[in-house]
Amino acid sequence: MTTHDLATPDTTLTTRPTAAAQASLYQQLRTHLATLCLHAAAEHLPAVLDQAVADGLSMTATLEKLLALEVADTEARRLAGRLRFASLPTPATMENFDLDAAAGLDPLLLQELATCRYLESATNVLLIGPPGVGKTHLAVALARKAVEAGYRTYFTTAADLAARCHRAAIEGRWNYTMRFFAGPTLLVIDELGYLPLPAEAASALFQVISQRYSKTSIILTTNRGVASWGEVLGDTTVAAAMLDRLLHRSVVLNLDGDSYRLRGHHAASDTLRRTATGTRRPLQ
Structure with a gap:
């Protein structure tokens, strides 16, 4: 070296x-x-x-x-997939829900529901009130919160659920359809009582609710009080059994007040009236 x-x-x-x-x-x-x-x-x-x-x-x-x-990209893709599956009919959110117009609702209770903690205990939410008071808006908003929190969620109407179960029975896909409705952590059933249901539809709805009982949550909206469900379903025994399962662990919200559409009509009329008054020429 x-x-x-x-x-x-x-x-x-x-x-x-x-x-x-x-x-x-x-x-x-x-x-x-x-x-x-x-x-x-x-x-x-x-x-x-x-x-x-x-x-x-x-x-x-x-x-x-x-x-x-x-990670951010993966979470965004998963959220988009859950939203597609959820089939929410409107872009309604909790933030744009008009709480001031919903008489009788407890803001603190709505805040608690928005946390989605009720899903962990398989608690159901029943929204009862006349047409137009915001039941569907609130149901969609709570469903959106569940989707955003990572829960598998699905939205349907009572009529569509009944029709789907009817087709499944005819086509031999009953078990598959029951498993489908049992799957989501949150199932939203909208508009019970708006349309009459045939006997087989009431039976299908009961079976969906029964298989989810104490396992997963349901949000159900209806314009009929629970006392009239026997009339809605055409079978008081089925109605009693269904209510027994839904109400065992549940939050019941009674919505009241003017219809959203009626309030919109009044607001538009007031605007037109003020505009007409402001542009009216004085008599010469």
Whole structure:
């Protein structure tokens, strides 16, 4: 070993990779991310690496930022999928529910329901009131909260549920349909009592409620008080058995007041009246 060998440090391990080597590593990293189906991370990789260089981020911080983007993208896709499955009929939310117009509702109770904790105890929610007071709006809003919280949710009307069960019985898919309605953590059944139900429909509704009893939650809206459910279902025995299961662990909200549509009509009329009064020319 020469004196020159001792005086000259070995720089093999400290030499920075060439531009070509860096490009190769970058492509390998992109390939690894794509192979693992981390598509959001692969898409944002250049921007994250540029930010890491500009801000002097550590490898740990850089990796966290990259994976956080992938997690956010995954959660967004899952939320979109749950919303598609839920089949919510309107974009109604708790935030745009007109609580001032809903006579008799406890704001603190609505806040509690919005937390979705009632789903953990398989508690049901019954919304009872005349047409137009916001029952469906509230049902959709609570369903949306459940979807956003990660719960599998499905919305249907009582008439559509009955029709679907009727077709299933004819086509030999009864067991499959019962399993479908048993699956979601939250099942919303809207508009019970608006349309007369045949005897087989009342039986189907009872079976759906029975198989979910004490396991998963139901939100049910109706314009008829529970005392008249025997008339609605055409069978007092089925109605009593259904109510026994629904009310065993439940929250009952009675909505009252003017119809949303009627209030809208009054508001429009008042606007037109004020406009006409303001533009009317005085008599000469």
